[in-house]
Amino acid sequence: MILVKNKMKKLNLPSKNSKLWSLLDQGLVSASNFCIGILLARGLGIEDFGIYVVGLALLLYANTFLQSLVVAQMMSILPPVERIRYKSFLVRGYFGYALLVSLAASILVYLFTFLIGYFSEELSLRSLHLIIGVTVFGFMIQDWLRRYLYATSNPRAVLIIDIVAYGGQFVCLFVLFWNEQLSVERAFMVYFITFFLTAVLTIYFLRLRPNFGYSRRLLVKYWRVNRDYLYSWQLQWLGGSGVILVGAGMIGAQAAAAIKAIQNLLGPINVFFQWMDNVIIVQTSLKFEKYGYKKMTVYLKKMALLGTLALMLFIVVLVFFSEWLIVFFYGSEYRVFAYLIIFQGVYYLFMYLYRIGSFYYRVLGSVATLAVSSFWWALVSIMVAMVTVSSLHEAGIMLALISGVVAGLIVLFIKQKNLARAHS
Secondary structure: OHHHHHHHHHHOOOOOOHHHHHHHHHHHHHHHHHHHHHHHHHHHHHHHHHHHHHHHHHHHHHHHHHHHHHHHHHHHHOOOOOOHHHHHHHHHHHHHHHHHHHHHHHHHHHHHHHHHHHHOHHHOOOOOHHHHHHHHHHHHHHHHHHHHHHHOOOHHHHHHHHHHHHHHHHHHHHHHHHOOOOOHHHHHHHHHHHHHHHHHHHHHHHOOOOOHHHHHHHHHHOHHHHHHHHHHHHHHHHHOHHHHHHHHHHHOHHHHHHHHHHHHHOOHHHHHHHHHHHHHHHHHHHHHHHHOHHHHHHHHHHHHHHHHHHHHHHHHHHHHHHHHHHHHHHOHHHHHHOOHHHHHHHHHHHHHHHHHHHHHHHHHOOHHHHHHHHHHHHHHHHHHHHHHHHHHOHHHHHHHHHHHHHHHHHHHHHHHHHHHHHHO
């Protein structure tokens, strides 16, 4: 019995309470984002809220570089590592890698915000270039720290830093809202200050130090895998947030505001999505390392079935309460967008299944398949958006989002048969 416990400790398997801490953390993050979204939607008005959403979309786009080049690889490789010295080498290398990627991404976004207004006046970000650029850096470093702590089975620490970051953000924005001083620029300033300070404090208390020499070795060793992850995440962003920006550029920033409001209203679903990214991928990797292919697939099928049943029940409930929900939380200004809630529920259902499929390919090292599926995802999304947005407006954007993820899911399903034969 003692030998088994020692082996589990070496493998860094999550404790029995780790899932609970993770769910508490994701609940906190989701609740904070939900409340923050309501504050901003009501305090800024639909036009300025649309501008905020465009800036936020660019921030999330920048984070795709971190997720694809650093996090996705780290979450698969770090958890099963037994040797303490090698794990320390990996952590310092990934930390340096995260710093470099975050700096490069923040500069890229800073430059891109100058150009976006030339292509569409509807997407002009006014004088927000600098604040969005620095916010990108602060957010990405804090996000990497969260993922690192999850990869090393320390979800309690994640909960603590998220209380500081998201709780602090909500308090600051609420004060601005209450005093009628809320603006897009101040919202991003609060975003940067809370996340950057949290990141600095976390680095200090964890005694983390980057080693850029190790970072270079990781970059060289895993370049092909990183490249496939990068293609995959870029294309997925294009098929998701990119489609929303395309739609907003065609019919106005209020389209981005409306869809963001709907996504925020269904924020509780993001509790499960974030939990998947932080916990299920780690569990999948560990099950494959310890028990093999068959046990891993049984686990993923079980999670797919449970999630599908829960989301289908959730969608049925939304059918009856969609209009009341959006008016209650956002006001009558958003009533006309209530029907979009049903579209978003269906989109989340297919997104859930796609994420389950992506974990399968990530753990087996077949990242190129994700890049192929993401290509079809982006292509179908953009094509449907170009055809439907001008006539169906926001509904056209939602149809494009759903069509894209379904196309990507079909590709994963087709390719899975070949991998299954290889491991049978």
